[in-house]
Amino acid sequence: MSYSAFRLLREALTGNRGWRPAWRDPDPQADYDVVIVGGGGHGLATAHYLARDHGPLRIAVLEKGWIGGGNVGRNTTIIRSNYLLPGNTPFYELSLKLWEGLEQDVNFNAMVSQRGVLNLCHTDAQRDAYRRRGNAMRLAGVDAEMLDAKGVRAMYPWLNHDDARFPIKGGLLQRRGGTVRHDAVAWGYARAADRRGVDIIQNCAVTGFRIARGGVEGVETTRGFIRAGKVGVAVAGNTSRVMAQAGLRLPIESHVLQAFVTEGLKPLVDGVITFGAGHFYISQSDKGGLVFGGDIDGYNSYAQRGNLPVVEDVAEGGMALMPAIGRARLLRMWGGVMDMSMDGSPIIDRTPVAGLYLNAGWCYGGFKATPASGFCFAHLLARDAPHPVAQAFRLDRFARGAVIDEKGAGAQPNLH
Numbered sequence: 442m443s444y445s446a447f448r449l450l451r452e453a454l455t456g457n458r459g460w461r462p463a464w465r466d467p468d469p470q471a472d473y474d475v476v477i478v479g480g481g482g483h484g485l486a487t488a489h490y491l492a493r494d495h496g497p498l499r500i501a502v503l504e505k506g507w508i509g510g511g512n513v514g515r516n517t518t519i520i521r522s523n524y525l526l527p528g529n530t531p532f533y534e535l536s537l538k539l540w541e542g543l544e545q546d547v548n549f550n551a552m553v554s555q556r557g558v559l560n561l562c563h564t565d566a567q568r569d570a571y572r573r574r575g576n577a578m579r580l581a582g583v584d585a586e587m588l589d590a591k592g593v594r595a596m597y598p599w600l601n602h603d604d605a606r607f608p609i610k611g612g613l614l615q616r617r618g619g620t621v622r623h624d625a626v627a628w629g630y631a632r633a634a635d636r637r638g639v640d641i642i643q644n645c646a647v648t649g650f651r652i653a654r655g656g657v658e659g660v661e662t663t664r665g666f667i668r669a670g671k672v673g674v675a676v677a678g679n680t681s682r683v684m685a686q687a688g689l690r691l692p693i694e695s696h697v698l699q700a701f702v703t704e705g706l707k708p709l710v711d712g713v714i715t716f717g718a719g720h721f722y723i724s725q726s727d728k729g730g731l732v733f734g735g736d737i738d739g740y741n742s743y744a745q746r747g748n749l750p751v752v753e754d755v756a757e758g759g760m761a762l763m764p765a766i767g768r769a770r771l772l773r774m775w776g777g778v779m780d781m782s783m784d785g786s787p788i789i790d791r792t793p794v795a796g797l798y799l800n801a802g803w804c805y806g807g808f809k810a811t812p813a814s815g816f817c818f819a820h821l822l823a824r825d826a827p828h829p830v831a832q833a834f835r836l837d838r839f840a841r842g843a844v845i846d847e848k849g850a851g852a853q854p855n856l857h
C-alpha cells in the first residue's frame with residue numbers, strides 16, 4: 442500500500458477503511474541471515490538499506506521496547522553536515538544527501554525541512570575557527586556561508602546581539618541543514634523495511650550472544666534463541682551493556698542528554714540556531730513549540746531522565762542568547778541515553794568476534810547520521826568491508842592513536 446495524494450483522497454471518500462498497519466507484528470523465526478539488535482533509527486535504516494541494496498536476505502530487527510522509543514524519538518531533530526575533519530565530512534554529507542531523497546525513497550512524510558543551521562560565534566578566535574571550518578566544508582563540496590554581525594542581526598533581530606559578555610560577532614550558516622520529524626524517521630524506515638520482508642520484532646530484548654570458535658552463532662532473547670549468520674548491534678546508549686554480553690569492553694560512556702519544548706508560539710525561529718558561548722541550541726517545531734537543548738549530564742547513567750542542575754544550565758544559555766525566551770512556558774522535557782565515544786566520532790566496524798558487527802558512539806549527534814549510518818552499516822554487513830565514506834570509523838583507532846577528534850577536546854566524552 443503506497444501513500445500518495447490519490448490514496449488520501451480515495452480513503453477520505455470511502456470512510457478511511459482501506460488503511461493497513463504500517464508494519465507487521467511477526468513472531469521471530471528460528472534463524473535469519475542477518476539479525477540487527479536495536480530498532481532505533483540506525484537499526485531500522487540498516488535493515489532498509491540491507492534489504493533494498495543487498496538482498497535477498499532474511500533479516501530481523503530485534504527491539505527490546507517499541508519502535509521510536511529510544512533516542513530516535515527523543516532528539517531535537519537537527520540535521521547538518523558542517524564538519525571539519527576529513528574522516529567525518531564525506532560521511533555526514535552523504536547523510537544529508539540521503540535525507541534530501543528520503544521521503545521519496547521510503548514513501549513516508551518525514552517532514553524534512555532544510556531551514557538552515559546557524560552556529561553563532563562570540564569571539565575573534567571562534568570566528569577564525571568557524572571560518573576555517575566553513576572553508577574546509579567548501580573545499581569538500583559542502584555548502585557553507587560566513588555571516589558577519591550585521592548579517593546575523595538581519596536574520597534574527599531579536600537575539601541578544603550587544604550583550605557585553607557574549608557579543609554576536611557572526612555565524613557559520615549551512616542553509617541545507619535543518620530539521621526532520623524524528624519519530625517519522627523511525628516509522629518511515631520501519632515501514633519501508635517491512636515492505637521488503639524484514640521482520641521487525643518489538644518487545645524482544647537481546648540478553649546474550651551464543652559464541653563458538655570465535656564466531657557468533659545467534660542471540661539469546663526474551664523470546665528465545667535466534668540463530669543468525671551475522672549480527673549487527675545498533676543500540677546507541679545501551680552499547681556498553683549489550684556488547685559486554687559478548688565479552689567486549691568499549692571506549693564508550695553513557696550519559697543522559699535532556700531536551701525541552703515550550704508551549705506553542707507564533708512563528709519566531711525559522712531556522713536552527715546554536716549559541717557559541719555556552720551549550721544551547723534551538724529551533725521551532727511546526728506546532729509552534731520552541732525545541733531546545735544543551736549539555737549532557739556530567740555523570741554516567743542508563744536512566745532516561747535527567748537532573749535539575751542541567752535544566753538550570755540550559756535555561757541560563759537560552760536567557761543569555763535570547764532573553765525573550767524567559768516569557769515562554771516550558772511544556773515538556775525528557776532525557777535519552779547517549780553513547781559518548783572518547784573522540785566524539787562514531788564506530789562502524791567489525792568486532793573481534795567473527796560475524797558480530799558494531800554501530801555505536803553517536804554521542805549527541807547521531808540523528809543526523811541515521812541515513813548514512815544505516816547505508817554504511819548495511820554495506821559492512823553485506824560485504825564485510827567498510828564503505829569508503831565510513832573507513833575512518835574503525836574500532837581500533839583508539840589503540841592506534843588515529844582518533845577523529847572534531848573538537849580537539851581529548852578523551853573527555855562530556856566535551857564532545
Ligand SMILES: Cc1cc2nc3c(=O)[nH]c(=O)nc-3n(C[C@H](O)[C@H](O)[C@H](O)COP(=O)(O)OP(=O)(O)OC[C@H]3O[C@@H](n4cnc5c(N)ncnc54)[C@H](O)[C@@H]3O)c2cc1C
Pocket residue numbers: 478479480481482483484503504505506507509510511512513514515516517518519520645646647648675676677678679683698699700734775776777778779803804805806807808809810
Ligand atoms: C535529547 C536528545 C537530543 C538529541 N538531539 C540531536 C540532534 O538534534 N541531532 C542529532 O543529530 N542527534 C541528536 N541526538 C542524538 C541522536 O538522537 C542519537 O545519536 C541517535 O538517535 C542514536 O541512534 P538510534 O536512533 O539508533 O538510537 P535509539 O533510538 O536509542 O535506538 C537504539 C535501540 O536499541 C534498543 N535496545 C537497547 N538494548 C537492547 C537490547 N538488549 N535488545 C534489543 N534492543 C535493545 C533500544 O530500546 C532502542 O530502541 C539527540 C539525543 C537526545 C537524547
